[in-house]
Amino acid sequence: MTGTGFLDGRPVFLHVGVRLRNCWNPAEAEHGGSRNGGNKVKTLLETKGIRGDDAARAGQVRIGLPKGSMQAGVLALLADAGVDVRVGERNYRPALSWRGFAAKLLKPQNVVEMLHAGSRDVGFAGADWVAELGADLAELLDTGLDPVQVVAAAPADLLVDGALPPNRPLVVASEYTRLTHQWIATQPIDAVFVRSYGATEVFPPEDADLIVDNTATGSTLRANGLAIVDTLMRSSTRLYASRPALDDPARRAPVEDLVLLLQSVLEARRRVMLELNVAEADFERVVSILPCMREPTVSRLHGESAYAIRAAVPRTALPALLLDIKAQGGTDLVVSEPQQIVP
Secondary structure (H helix, E strand, C coil): CCEEEEEECCCEEEEECCCCCCCCCHHHHHHHCCCCCCCCCCCCCHHHHHHHHHHHCCCEEEEEECCCCCCCHHHHHHHHCCEEEEECCCCCCCCCCCCEEEEECCHHHHHHHHHHHCCCCCEEEHHHHHHCCCCEEEEHHHHHEEEEEHHHEEHHCCCCCCCCCCEEEEEEECCHHHHHHHHHHCCCCEEEEEECCCHHHHHCCCCCCCCEEECCHHHHHHCCCCEEEEEEEEEEEEEECHHHHCCCHHHHHHHHHHHHHHHHHHHHHHHEEEEEEEEEEHHHHHHHCCCCCCCCEEHHHCCCEEEEEEEEEEEHHHHHHHHHHHHEEEEEEEEEEECCCCC
């Protein structure tokens, strides 16, 4: 109930809380109340495998593809593995060129929930949201895509010797409810949590003292005058599976095949194929400095006392390696890009 009164000659609104019978209170529902006689409404994460039978009956592996910023990287990874994903303009059920898989585009947070519930067998999501939602999933592959850190950050002028000030209440804003509460419990601070819904970095200093957010480079934090005070975890796009799917041989086999294909692409992205010729007199010196996966492939050149060598070498070692090989007598060096490397 709302009324009007006066304070020091100024009109003020008076808000009187009235509990209406048979009305639903959202705040109460969040803590266990509901419309149906006070029974607690569970979330998917408070259950396990509730949709698992539907997935098992489908006869296909149900894959959750991430919608949003992760989407382009994941689709490119699948394409390089030979799995084309055809996405319509408004169609959230893309067609895959690989038989036996049925795909749906979902927000990464929902991919996590559906894997936990059992309506998806396998899917891509960030490790941060798996930790935040507390889902019991099997991690199959870290793609290394979209690497971020979940950090606590505050305005630089709030910090005392680079740390949060003790003995004063602090307001912490974040989209990560679970992770932030866990972090606060480990800190010597008196904190109040406020849930944000995006653009968390804009909260300080007026609306919060510090934030917990993810960052790739820290540039957005710096642009908003924030300094990192702690790192909660590191995250990236990863492939997860529901545990019941892995317990089912009919679904586990194609999931393992998918992992093998994706691993072959990721391994190829980390390496280049190096080919060179070397005289017999310089052969041992050159071979000794090659960082191969196992051993280099060697063949004798026709009509010459020399050899041709091929090796898949780490991409990061290439600049220095080319110079070293040349110095040790290697010639005719050729570098090419492998598409997939299956160990």
